[in-house]
Amino acid sequence: MDASREVFNSAYLSYQDSSSGVLFFNTGIYTGDIRRLSPNNWVNIDVINDKYLEPCFLPDSGTAYRYLGKGMCIMKGWKLKPVNPDGRVSIDAPEGFKIIDFDVHTVISSQSQATNAAPIGVVSNTDSQIVLQTQ
Numbered sequence: 621m622d623a624s625r626e627v628f629n630s631a632y633l634s635y636q637d638s639s640s641g642v643l644f645f646n647t648g649i650y651t652g653d654i655r656r657l658s659p660n661n662w663v664n665i666d667v668i669n670d671k672y673l674e675p676c677f678l679p680d681s682g683t684a685y686r687y688l689g690k691g692m693c694i695m696k697g698w699k700l701k702p703v704n705p706d707g708r709v710s711i712d713a714p715e716g717f718k719i720i721d722f723d724v725h726t727v728i729s730s731q732s733q734a735t736n737a738a739p740i741g742v743v744s745n746t747d748s749q750i751v752l753q754t755q
Contacts, residue, residue: 644670663691679714692720700727703754708743711750718747726754 641664650672666689667673678685678693685693703709703726713719724740743751 638664640664642666643668644673646670647673649673666690679717693717707754709752711752713748719745719750722750724752 643666645666645668647670649670665677667677667687668689674687677687677691684696686696687693701709701711711719711722711724726740740752740754743753745751
């Protein structure tokens with residue numbers, strides 16, 4: 621199939637009905653430029669062991685994430701962000717994704733900092749950004 625024609629610009633990989641579901645299991649389907657997933661039933665599409673489709677479900681083509689299924693993915697490593705002078709730092713979801721859960725830890729740079737506890741609190745949160753603050 622040649623999917624380079626303009627007629628495929630609005631094509632989806634699945635039905636758009638929110639009650640429909642589809643499983644791609646060991647399929648190895650290469651879709652070329654058609655990387656659109658139906659926004660109405662994204663969580664009803666499952667991909668198991670398909671190196672071409674799994675990146676469609678991940679931010680940044682999946683380089684730092686792993687697909688869990690049911691429209692959820694997890695970051696494979698830690699991301700470091702410096703604390704702002706006011707003691708705040710924000711966690712931002714990749715574009716088009718939501719934050720469901722997070723872990724946060726402080727990294728210290730000297731022995732004297734380790735003796736002073738620095739509690740971390742949530743200043744504000746939405747499904748796309750969490751703002752934290754240290755004392």
